[in-house]
Amino acid sequence: MSFDTQTLEIREIILDRIANILQDVYQEPVLELTEESIIAKLAFKGDPQLNELRLALDRIRRGEYGRCIFCKCSIDGELLRRSPTTHFCSRCANILRYRTSGVQS
Template sequence: MTDLMTRKAALEKRLAELDDRLHEIRDELVSHNSADWEELATEREEDEVLEGQGLQGQAEMAAIRAALDRIEAGDYGFCTRCGTEISQERLDLLPHTPFCKACAR
Protein backbone atom coordinates (compact mmCIF):
# COMPACT_ATOMS: atom_id res chain seq x y z
CA MET A 1 0.00 0.00 0.00
CA THR A 2 2.81 2.41 0.84
CA ASP A 3 4.50 1.65 -2.49
CA LEU A 4 1.25 2.42 -4.28
CA MET A 5 0.90 5.73 -2.44
CA THR A 6 4.52 6.56 -3.30
CA ARG A 7 3.83 5.81 -6.96
CA LYS A 8 0.64 7.89 -6.86
CA ALA A 9 2.50 10.84 -5.35
CA ALA A 10 5.24 10.54 -7.99
CA LEU A 11 2.66 10.43 -10.78
CA GLU A 12 0.86 13.47 -9.38
CA LYS A 13 4.16 15.36 -9.09
CA ARG A 14 5.07 14.54 -12.70
CA LEU A 15 1.60 15.61 -13.85
CA ALA A 16 2.06 18.98 -12.15
CA GLU A 17 5.53 19.38 -13.71
CA LEU A 18 4.15 18.64 -17.16
CA ASP A 19 1.27 21.05 -16.64
CA ASP A 20 3.72 23.80 -15.71
CA ARG A 21 5.88 23.00 -18.74
CA LEU A 22 2.91 23.04 -21.11
CA HIS A 23 1.92 26.48 -19.81
CA GLU A 24 5.49 27.67 -20.45
CA ILE A 25 5.37 26.28 -23.98
CA ARG A 26 2.02 27.95 -24.65
CA ASP A 27 3.33 31.28 -23.37
CA GLU A 28 6.45 30.96 -25.51
CA LEU A 29 4.42 30.15 -28.62
CA VAL A 30 2.16 33.19 -28.28
CA SER A 31 5.06 35.55 -27.54
CA HIS A 32 6.69 35.33 -30.99
CA ASN A 33 5.98 38.38 -33.10
CA SER A 34 9.30 39.36 -34.61
CA ALA A 35 9.18 41.85 -37.47
CA ASP A 36 12.50 40.63 -38.86
CA TRP A 37 12.02 37.85 -41.45
CA GLU A 38 15.12 35.92 -40.43
CA GLU A 39 14.20 36.03 -36.76
CA LEU A 40 10.63 35.10 -37.61
CA ALA A 41 11.85 32.05 -39.57
CA THR A 42 14.01 30.98 -36.63
CA GLU A 43 11.09 31.48 -34.26
CA ARG A 44 8.86 29.33 -36.49
CA GLU A 45 11.43 26.52 -36.44
CA GLU A 46 11.59 26.78 -32.66
CA ASP A 47 7.79 26.76 -32.56
CA GLU A 48 7.74 23.40 -34.36
CA VAL A 49 10.04 21.95 -31.71
CA LEU A 50 7.95 23.45 -28.91
CA GLU A 51 4.73 22.14 -30.46
CA GLY A 52 6.27 18.66 -30.64
CA GLN A 53 7.26 18.88 -27.00
CA GLY A 54 3.77 20.07 -26.15
CA LEU A 55 2.16 17.12 -27.93
CA GLN A 56 4.48 14.68 -26.16
CA GLY A 57 3.67 16.33 -22.85
CA GLN A 58 -0.07 16.09 -23.50
CA ALA A 59 0.25 12.40 -24.36
CA GLU A 60 2.25 11.73 -21.19
CA MET A 61 -0.30 13.66 -19.12
CA ALA A 62 -3.12 11.53 -20.57
CA ALA A 63 -1.18 8.36 -19.72
CA ILE A 64 -0.54 9.61 -16.18
CA ARG A 65 -4.21 10.49 -15.67
CA ALA A 66 -5.16 7.01 -16.88
CA ALA A 67 -2.66 5.48 -14.42
CA LEU A 68 -4.12 7.56 -11.59
CA ASP A 69 -7.59 6.35 -12.60
CA ARG A 70 -6.30 2.74 -12.45
CA ILE A 71 -4.93 3.41 -8.96
CA GLU A 72 -8.35 4.68 -7.85
CA ALA A 73 -10.07 1.68 -9.44
CA GLY A 74 -7.63 -0.78 -7.88
CA ASP A 75 -6.35 -1.95 -11.27
CA TYR A 76 -2.94 -0.26 -11.21
CA GLY A 77 0.01 -2.55 -11.80
CA PHE A 78 -1.91 -4.98 -13.98
CA CYS A 79 -1.70 -5.04 -17.76
CA THR A 80 -4.79 -3.56 -19.37
CA ARG A 81 -4.41 -5.93 -22.30
CA CYS A 82 -3.79 -9.36 -20.73
CA GLY A 83 -4.32 -8.76 -17.00
CA THR A 84 -0.85 -9.97 -16.01
CA GLU A 85 0.87 -8.17 -13.16
CA ILE A 86 3.37 -5.59 -14.45
CA SER A 87 6.84 -6.07 -12.98
CA GLN A 88 8.01 -3.57 -10.37
CA GLU A 89 11.10 -2.91 -12.49
CA ARG A 90 8.92 -1.89 -15.44
CA LEU A 91 6.76 0.32 -13.22
CA ASP A 92 9.93 1.90 -11.83
CA LEU A 93 10.92 2.88 -15.38
CA LEU A 94 7.45 3.72 -16.69
CA PRO A 95 5.11 4.28 -13.76
CA HIS A 96 2.24 5.23 -16.08
CA THR A 97 2.51 2.21 -18.37
CA PRO A 98 -0.72 0.28 -18.92
CA PHE A 99 1.08 -2.74 -20.41
CA CYS A 100 3.29 -5.56 -19.24
CA LYS A 101 6.54 -6.06 -21.12
CA ALA A 102 5.09 -8.75 -23.40
CA CYS A 103 2.06 -6.69 -24.43
CA ALA A 104 4.09 -3.51 -24.97
CA ARG A 105 5.92 -5.06 -27.92
Protein backbone atom coordinates in the same frame (compact mmCIF):
# COMPACT_ATOMS: atom_id res chain seq x y z
CA MET B 1 -9.48 3.25 0.57
CA SER B 2 -6.00 1.85 1.09
CA PHE B 3 -3.18 1.19 -1.33
CA ASP B 4 -0.01 -0.79 -0.93
CA THR B 5 3.28 1.03 -0.51
CA GLN B 6 4.36 0.56 -4.09
CA THR B 7 1.12 1.99 -5.47
CA LEU B 8 1.37 4.98 -3.13
CA GLU B 9 4.94 5.55 -4.24
CA ILE B 10 3.98 5.41 -7.91
CA ARG B 11 1.02 7.70 -7.28
CA GLU B 12 3.52 10.25 -5.94
CA ILE B 13 5.67 9.78 -9.06
CA ILE B 14 2.65 10.39 -11.29
CA LEU B 15 1.55 13.50 -9.37
CA ASP B 16 5.11 14.76 -9.54
CA ARG B 17 5.30 14.26 -13.30
CA ILE B 18 2.01 16.07 -13.81
CA ALA B 19 3.22 18.95 -11.64
CA ASN B 20 6.43 19.17 -13.67
CA ILE B 21 4.58 19.28 -16.98
CA LEU B 22 2.17 21.92 -15.64
CA GLN B 23 5.08 24.06 -14.51
CA ASP B 24 7.38 23.56 -17.49
CA VAL B 25 4.89 23.50 -20.34
CA TYR B 26 2.02 25.60 -19.02
CA GLN B 27 3.87 27.82 -16.54
CA GLU B 28 1.31 26.91 -13.93
CA PRO B 29 2.96 26.60 -10.55
CA VAL B 30 1.63 23.70 -8.51
CA LEU B 31 1.54 24.78 -4.90
CA GLU B 32 -0.30 21.80 -3.52
CA LEU B 33 0.79 18.36 -4.60
CA THR B 34 -2.53 16.71 -3.84
CA GLU B 35 -4.49 14.63 -6.30
CA GLU B 36 -7.54 16.95 -6.09
CA SER B 37 -5.72 20.19 -6.81
CA ILE B 38 -3.68 18.60 -9.60
CA ILE B 39 -6.68 16.98 -11.30
CA ALA B 40 -8.49 20.33 -11.16
CA LYS B 41 -5.63 21.94 -13.08
CA LEU B 42 -5.77 19.26 -15.78
CA ALA B 43 -9.26 20.16 -16.95
CA PHE B 44 -9.36 21.41 -20.56
CA LYS B 45 -5.64 20.89 -21.16
CA GLY B 46 -6.10 18.21 -23.81
CA ASP B 47 -2.44 17.27 -23.48
CA PRO B 48 -2.00 13.58 -24.40
CA GLN B 49 0.81 13.07 -21.92
CA LEU B 50 -1.16 14.65 -19.10
CA ASN B 51 -4.16 12.62 -20.13
CA GLU B 52 -2.21 9.37 -19.87
CA LEU B 53 -1.03 10.32 -16.40
CA ARG B 54 -4.55 11.27 -15.35
CA LEU B 55 -5.85 7.91 -16.57
CA ALA B 56 -3.17 6.16 -14.54
CA LEU B 57 -4.44 8.01 -11.45
CA ASP B 58 -7.96 6.88 -12.32
CA ARG B 59 -6.79 3.28 -12.50
CA ILE B 60 -5.13 3.63 -9.10
CA ARG B 61 -8.35 5.01 -7.63
CA ARG B 62 -10.36 2.12 -9.07
CA GLY B 63 -7.82 -0.40 -7.82
CA GLU B 64 -7.00 -1.51 -11.37
CA TYR B 65 -3.52 -0.10 -11.53
CA GLY B 66 -0.48 -2.24 -12.21
CA ARG B 67 -2.17 -5.05 -14.10
CA CYS B 68 -1.27 -5.89 -17.67
CA ILE B 69 -4.25 -5.33 -19.98
CA PHE B 70 -3.29 -8.42 -22.01
CA CYS B 71 -2.38 -11.17 -19.60
CA LYS B 72 -3.75 -9.55 -16.36
CA CYS B 73 -0.60 -10.38 -14.45
CA SER B 74 0.99 -7.73 -12.21
CA ILE B 75 3.35 -5.38 -13.94
CA ASP B 76 6.86 -5.27 -12.52
CA GLY B 77 7.29 -2.45 -9.97
CA GLU B 78 10.53 -1.24 -11.49
CA LEU B 79 8.85 -0.88 -14.88
CA LEU B 80 5.96 1.07 -13.33
CA ARG B 81 8.36 3.42 -11.57
CA ARG B 82 10.22 4.11 -14.81
CA SER B 83 7.10 4.37 -16.89
CA PRO B 84 4.05 4.86 -14.66
CA THR B 85 1.55 5.01 -17.53
CA THR B 86 2.43 1.60 -18.93
CA HIS B 87 -0.45 -0.84 -19.50
CA PHE B 88 1.62 -3.91 -20.31
CA CYS B 89 3.93 -6.22 -18.40
CA SER B 90 7.46 -6.45 -19.80
CA ARG B 91 6.69 -9.79 -21.45
CA CYS B 92 3.66 -8.48 -23.35
CA ALA B 93 5.52 -5.24 -24.15
CA ASN B 94 8.25 -7.31 -25.78
CA ILE B 95 5.74 -9.29 -27.80
CA LEU B 96 4.08 -6.05 -28.88
CA ARG B 97 7.41 -4.48 -29.83
CA TYR B 98 8.26 -7.56 -31.83
CA ARG B 99 4.93 -7.52 -33.64
CA THR B 100 5.01 -3.82 -34.45
CA SER B 101 8.65 -3.82 -35.50
CA GLY B 102 7.66 -5.52 -38.75
CA VAL B 103 9.91 -8.51 -38.15
CA GLN B 104 8.41 -11.61 -39.72
CA SER B 105 8.92 -14.91 -37.98
